[in-house]
Amino acid sequence: MKAYMAPTEKSVASAYNEARERYAALEVDTDDAIARVAAVPISLHCWQADDVAGFEALDEDVAGGGIMAIGNYPGRARNGDELRQDFDQVMSLLPGVQRANLHAFYAEADGARVLRDEVAPEHFAHWIDWAKDREVGLDFNPTYFAHPKADDGFTLSHKNEDIRAFWIRHGIASRRIAEHMGRELSNPCVNNHWIPDGSKDSPADRWSPRKRLVEAFDQVLSDAHGFDGALCVDAVESKLFGLGSEDYVVGSMEFYTAYALTRKVVQCLDMGHFHPTETIHDKISALMQFQERMLIHTSRPIRWDSDHVVLFNDDVRNVFFEIMRGDALDRVYVALDFFDASINRIAAYVIGTRATRKAILAALLDPSACLRELEDSGKLGQKLGLMEEQRTMPFGAVWDMLCQREEVPVGAAWISEVETYEAKVLSKRG
Numbered sequence: 001m002k003a004y005m006a007p008t009e010k011s012v013a014s015a016y017n018e019a020r021e022r023y024a025a026l027e028v029d030t031d032d033a034i035a036r037v038a039a040v041p042i043s044l045h046c047w048q049a050d051d052v053a054g055f056e057a058l059d060e061d062v063a064g065g066g067i068m069a070i071g072n073y074p075g076r077a078r079n080g081d082e083l084r085q086d087f088d089q090v091m092s093l094l095p096g097v098q099r100a101n102l103h104a105f106y107a108e109a110d111g112a113r114v115l116r117d118e119v120a121p122e123h124f125a126h127w128i129d130w131a132k133d134r135e136v137g138l139d140f141n142p143t144y145f146a147h148p149k150a151d152d153g154f155t156l157s158h159k160n161e162d163i164r165a166f167w168i169r170h171g172i173a174s175r176r177i178a179e180h181m182g183r184e185l186s187n188p189c190v191n192n193h194w195i196p197d198g199s200k201d202s203p204a205d206r207w208s209p210r211k212r213l214v215e216a217f218d219q220v221l222s223d224a225h226g227f228d229g230a231l232c233v234d235a236v237e238s239k240l241f242g243l244g245s246e247d248y249v250v251g252s253m254e255f256y257t258a259y260a261l262t263r264k265v266v267q268c269l270d271m272g273h274f275h276p277t278e279t280i281h282d283k284i285s286a287l288m289q290f291q292e293r294m295l296i297h298t299s300r301p302i303r304w305d306s307d308h309v310v311l312f313n314d315d316v317r318n319v320f321f322e323i324m325r326g327d328a329l330d331r332v333y334v335a336l337d338f339f340d341a342s343i344n345r346i347a348a349y350v351i352g353t354r355a356t357r358k359a360i361l362a363a364l365l366d367p368s369a370c371l372r373e374l375e376d377s378g379k380l381g382q383k384l385g386l387m388e389e390q391r392t393m394p395f396g397a398v399w400d401m402l403c404q405r406e407e408v409p410v411g412a413a414w415i416s417e418v419e420t421y422e423a424k425v426l427s428k429r430g
Contacts (some may be wrong), residue, residue: 006413016401019394026367033364034402043099043139043335049077049086051341054105071342075426080108084130089421090349093414095406105143117169121180128184137187142174144195156216157197157209157250171220182231194237198245209250235295237268272299281318297337298356307338310352316359324363346418
């Protein structure tokens with residue numbers, strides 16, 4: 001189809017030269033923006049490729065712990081080799097620096113069953129070898145869900161001491177893996193802790209689970225374990241509600257904000273973990289007055305925490321506008337968090353990752369200095385007018401030049417490559 005054809009190099013260059021002049025009039029250097037956006041790592045989440053199934057062999061069926069990928073599109077990855085194959089294809093279609101983000105239940109143990117509290121660095125040896133070969137960094141996540149010991153909706157805040165101790169051991173084991181990944185790759189590994197703990201309906205006691213969670217996390221994150229904080233960067237992630245925890249979530253935004261500040265760990269803001277009408281961009285400048293670093297999960301909620309594929313919409317644009325206007329890009333880790341089993345999963349990755357990088361580029365092209373000067377001078381109408389004019393600036397020409405310089409498909413040409421991969425690879429998986 002003509003719609004999938006890439007524009008010629010000459011037409012990309014011509015459009016870019018015109019765009020560069022337009023942006024230069026606003027004292028924005030497009031060449032610098034392209035170089036900077038290409039250097040920002042975006043962590044690709046492995047769970048989009050296999051519908052958050054993992055590679056464990058459990059003795060019984062378990063609930064998802066508030067996580068569910070909806071759809072039955074053919075071709076999901078069924079093992080580590082297929083998942084890495086999919087990542088290779090995805091990364092070939094993306095400009096800029098990528099990382100891979102793994103969950104603990106993607107451990108590979110040559111067919112043997114590994115308990116969550118016994119998962120170890122050797123179970124991710126294939127991923128580390130793959131990352132070394134591709135020169136990409138790895139990030140990690142303990143898997144506090146989809147397990148018999150999480151089936152009642154509680155893990156680190158569980159009232160049963162033995163179950164709570166099991167998840168504490170799992171959290172410690174995950175930190176050990178993350179530190180090992182960081183050391184092997186000479187690249188810090190962000191280790192993000194999210195738990196599903198909460199209640200479907202009004203609990204009689206909201207205090208005790210939160211008290212237990214503080215104590216449990218203090219054990220997991222204790223300096224006594226001797227992990228190198230420069231290699232294993234721990235983060236904690238809040239949520240407003242989920243399936244089975246509609247009324248009460250133990251690890252709320254308020255809880256983790258206080259915990260991150262007092263324990264000096266990174267706070268994760270997931271765009272899909274708030275009220276459907278609530279956005280996170282205004283929170284960034286408030287929280288980062290007090291926090292050195294932040295982890296951002298780009299996602300797209302629709303009515304509830306449904307983790308739709310990220311689009312280049314105002315929500316994701318505004319997040320990176322705020323980060324850039326605070327000159328905080330080097331203080332933020334960027335990762336994806338969505339899962340859609342109703343469409344081609346490679347396409348989902350490419351759409352969501354490109355949308356995230358587009359938002360970062362749009363922020364780098366923002367005439368922040370000019371806008372700030374207008375605001376400081378009391379020229380608020382002019383400021384608002386310039387903000388609005390920015391929407392129709394030739395951003396697309398700069399994006400196309402980024403893709404051309406990075407030698408990845410320009411425009412919609414990547415769709416043809418996804419279709420070819422589906423015909424040759426995904427369709428053979430049954």
